[in-house]
Amino acid sequence: MEPRSKHFRKRDAILNYLRHTTEHPSAETVYANLKTEIPDLSLGTVYRNIALFKQQGLIVSLGSVDGVERYDGNIDPHVHFVCTGCGHILDLHGMHVPEELNNAASAEADGVVDHCHLTFHGRCRTCV
Amino acid sequence: MEPRSKHFRKRDAILNYLRHTTEHPSAETVYANLKTEIPDLSLGTVYRNIALFKQQGLIVSLGSVDGVERYDGNIDPHVHFVCTGCGHILDLHGMHVPEELNNAASAEADGVVDHCHLTFHGRCRTCV
DNA sequence: TTGGCTGCAAAAGTTTTGCATAGCG
DNA sequence: CGCTATGCAAAACTTTTGCAGCCAA
Numbered sequence: 001m002e003p004r005s006k007h008f009r010k011r012d013a014i015l016n017y018l019r020h021t022t023e024h025p026s027a028e029t030v031y032a033n034l035k036t037e038i039p040d041l042s043l044g045t046v047y048r049n050i051a052l053f054k055q056q057g058l059i060v061s062l063g064s065v066d067g068v069e070r071y072d073g074n075i076d077p078h079v080h081f082v083c084t085g086c087g088h089i090l091d092l093h094g095m096h097v098p099e100e101l102n103n104a105a106s107a108e109a110d111g112v113v114d115h116c117h118l119t120f121h122g123r124c125r126t127c128v
Numbered sequence: 129m130e131p132r133s134k135h136f137r138k139r140d141a142i143l144n145y146l147r148h149t150t151e152h153p154s155a156e157t158v159y160a161n162l163k164t165e166i167p168d169l170s171l172g173t174v175y176r177n178i179a180l181f182k183q184q185g186l187i188v189s190l191g192s193v194d195g196v197e198r199y200d201g202n203i204d205p206h207v208h209f210v211c212t213g214c215g216h217i218l219d220l221h222g223m224h225v226p227e228e229l230n231n232a233a234s235a236e237a238d239g240v241v242d243h244c245h246l247t248f249h250g251r252c253r254t255c256v
Numbered sequence: 257t258t259g260g261c262t263g264c265a266a267a268a269g270t271t272t273t274g275c276a277t278a279g280c281g
Numbered sequence: 282c283g284c285t286a287t288g289c290a291a292a293a294c295t296t297t298t299g300c301a302g303c304c305a306a
Contacts, residue, residue: 006304006305007260007261007304007305007306008261010261010262011261026295027295027296028295040262040263041262041263042262042263042264043263043296044262044263044264044265044296044297044298045261045262045263047295047296047297048261048262048297048298049261051296051297063191063192064191064192064197067270067271067294067295068294068295069192069295069296079229079233081233081236081237081239081241083239084242090237092232092233092236092237093236094232094235094236095228095229095232095233095236097246098226101207101223101246102248104220104222104223105207105209105220105223105248106248106250107222108209108220108221108222108223109209109218109220109248109250109252110252110253111209111211111250111251111252111253111255111256112250112251112256113209113248113249113250114212114249114250114251115248115249115250116246116247116248116249117245117246117247117249118225118229118244118245118246118247119244119245119246119247120230120233120234120237120241120243120244121241121242121243121244121245122234122237122239122240122241122242122243123239123240123242124237124238124239125238125239127239128239128240134279134280135279135280135281135285135286136285136286138286138287139286154270155270155271156270168287168288169287169288170287170288170289171271171288172271172272172273172287172288172289172290173286173287173288175270175271175272176272176273176286176287177286179271179272195269195270195295195296196269196270197270197271
């Protein structure tokens, strides 16, 4: 993705990074990885842009693992597997949350369901 | 629940509180609510015991809402609804994650699934 | 010149930890 | 006595924010 302009070079780089990785990184990880490529990048900028993307719905928060928030640039609904051992987050594309559950949820909660997260917790192969 | 002894009075009080509320409190909330009853309770003790309970599997973490971790003393598997507006967490007992998904998850992740969390996000009736 | 993006560093907020004390066994 | 639980306060960490500078339009 070619930057729109110099003005958005960092913003684009951050979103681009989030969209092209499957590691579900934290802000710190995004920063660390882009830092080599963009030496004058600051952590504050990463946080600011991540907050923006989240608000715009361009990325999704997966919640915190070991006290650090993790993000996913793939906003296509999918299921996750979090390894309790190494903290690695895996995408599971072979299943989806049945539509009935969504309906049942909004009915029982007596509210409006926007989206849902299904996350399995366990041990990945190398951590078993 | 009668305390086992004075030695565990606070620990028991914290677990007891978590088990008898449906508000899915944060550590701070547990502290604030028990403080009136146990004036010489410290926040550190709440955090220490919560960490212990979590490790022992006596309570479950629901992840962070607005930067604060929330806990559930009800470890019976159930679904949650988190209101994006007020941060309130609701238990949904009228549904469960189909067993097939569990199997599919461990198969696709090529690991061992311990448990899973299904959480709906949206707006509760008063926040719509 | 104006407005938005950013670096930098300070601040805020949450959670953890060290140390000393008290109480159980 | 030894061990565990705890209060208190400092520390550690993550995340947010204020301010000044810079660049694009």
